[in-house]
Amino acid sequence: MSDQEASKRKENPEKNGLRTPGLRGAKTTTLFRAVNPELFIKPNKPVMVFGLVTITLCVCYLGYLHAVTENNQQLYEAIDSEGQRHMRRKSSKWD
Incomplete structure (x- = not known):
């Protein structure tokens, strides 16, 4: 042939x-x-790769924001009635 x-x-x-x-x-x-x-x-490989990278970066950014927010909680040192020191997060009256 x-x-x-x-x-x-x-x-x-x-x-x-x-x-x-x-x-x-x-x-x-x-x-x-x-x-x-x-x-x-027909599948378009470059568009699939671009979408996968974009979604991965978005998820990583959201994880980063979550980690920064948890670490940025305002802490203060509180002394209880027995004189011991404790670290506490500031909270609003709504919590």
Whole structure:
């Protein structure tokens, strides 16, 4: 089989009696394709990598903000009635 014949088979699988694998070869309605585009669109690796990096950075930033907020709690030294010192967080009257 020559390269030309192989490329023709790849271009027109339905004419050769071959079916396209997956849902791209299935007969569906336009509504189904509009509602479920992720099943028919070819994956785009650079966009997937960009999205994964962006979501990872967002989660890391939220974790950083949570850690900074916990460490930034205003502490003061309180002395109880027995004269012992304790570190306590400042709290509002709403707590």
